[in-house]
Amino acid sequence: MKRLLLDLEKYNSCKDDKYSCSYPYHPFNSGIGALLEYATFIYICRQCEEAPCVSSCPKEALEKVPAANLKRYNNRCISCKSCMLACPFGTIVPEVVPYLSSRCDLCIGRLNDNEAPACAANCSNGVLSYCEVEESKEKNIYILNDHLAVHCVAWQKPPVAKKI
Ligand code: SF4
Ligand code: SF4
Structure with a gap:
């Protein structure tokens, strides 16, 4: 089964690249920010017991949650x-906490037409690709849901795939 694969390792080494998202109305508010936030909170966050990020927030916009470690209330x-x-x-x-928050629908319309998500179709450096993915802790590849997988050096290897 093909999934959108977000490679956080490659993203962190080529941040200057411009990613192309299909969302046409706010070109600077691409859905890729939402994917980064999602993957970062699940796999990179150290899950601090007394999280300084949460207590530092002046708007109570961050909360620790069991399913994804952290949740950001975008409207706050x-x-x-x-x-x-x-x-x-x-x-x-900074890209994880943008002022203009976006949503990614994984280009469901394009998938229905058997096309790759726009970001993957336009990414030349392998940060975003659309391919057959197998979960592999050895290869640092994790399946998030039916449509999305992440390659990253996770802080803590998840025991099973977190389906969210
Ligand atoms: S994001 Fe928050 S909970 Fe996660 S490692 Fe940083 S301070 Fe700790
Ligand atoms: S960037 Fe957002 S979530 Fe982070 S401290 Fe500021 S208001 Fe809170």
């Missing part, structure tokens, strides 16, 4: 980046 977040500064592990990069 003012993108002040206090959480980014408070995190002792550098987990939260």
